[in-house]
Amino acid sequence: MLKRSLILVSALTLLCSSLLFNVSAQDAPPPTPEEVAAAAADTRQALFKLLRHNLGPIAGMARGAPFDAAIAERNARRIAAIAPMIPELLTPDTRGFDLETEALNKIWEGNLEDIGVKAQALVDAANTFAGIAAAGDMAATLGAFRSLGGACANCHDVYRVDNN
Numbered sequence: 741m742l743k744r745s746l747i748l749v750s751a752l753t754l755l756c757s758s759l760l761f762n763v764s765a766q767d768a769p770p771p772t773p774e775e776v777a778a779a780a781a782d783t784r785q786a787l788f789k790l791l792r793h794n795l796g797p798i799a800g801m802a803r804g805a806p807f808d809a810a811i812a813e814r815n816a817r818r819i820a821a822i823a824p825m826i827p828e829l830l831t832p833d834t835r836g837f838d839l840e841t842e843a844l845n846k847i848w849e850g851n852l853e854d855i856g857v858k859a860q861a862l863v864d865a866a867n868t869f870a871g872i873a874a875a876g877d878m879a880a881t882l883g884a885f886r887s888l889g890g891a892c893a894n895c896h897d898v899y900r901v902d903n904n
């Protein structure tokens with residue numbers, strides 16, 4: 741009797757786990773190429789939003805907002821820390837998908853190496869800027885802003901839809 745109920749229990753367990761497996765397999769079908777491309781575009785755009793989030797206060801100081809050397813340095817170091825992800829997140833080729841994107845097709849026409857060069861130029865500019873901000877001199881720091889912002893524009897001018 742005991743043996744029989746054990747067999748019943750294990751059979752039920754097997755049934756349940758195979759049902760669960762089927763349910764979760766149905767819940768998560770493999771993503772379509774469109775979904776993969778949309779996720780890649782979302783991720784890279786999130787990185788660029790973070791770059792803007794950090795550059796924004798520095799640009800504000802350059803336009804006359806109260807100078808804060810610590811924030812200028814901190815944000816530039818953040819930019820230097822996350823900008824190396826640009827080439828990685830621009831590597832997935834999303835040409836030909838119906839996406840919300842400002843990325844130009846020519847990124848994926850043999851230019852990923854140049855994307856790497858431009859991303860590294862941003863890292864270098866951000867590190868240089870952070871070093872200057874760390875010394876705390878307002879005029880010197882704001883004077884260095886142009887080359888930091890310029891490192892963003894140098895890439896946008898070539899690889900992003902011209903919208904500004």
Ligand code: HEC
Pocket residue numbers: 781784785788789791792795819826840841842843844855856858859862891892893895896899900
């Ligand atoms: C190596 C190239 C490159 C560099 C460097 C770069 N960007 Fe971009 N950026 C792009 C591309 C390409 C897009 C378009 C992405 C898309 O729409 O899929 C973009 C988009 C953006 C967007 C729009 C994001 C959105 O969809 O809401 C912002 C904001 C932005 N960049 C800010 C910056 C800032 C700030 C910097 C410098 C600190 C910077 N970028 C440096 C290539 C670059």
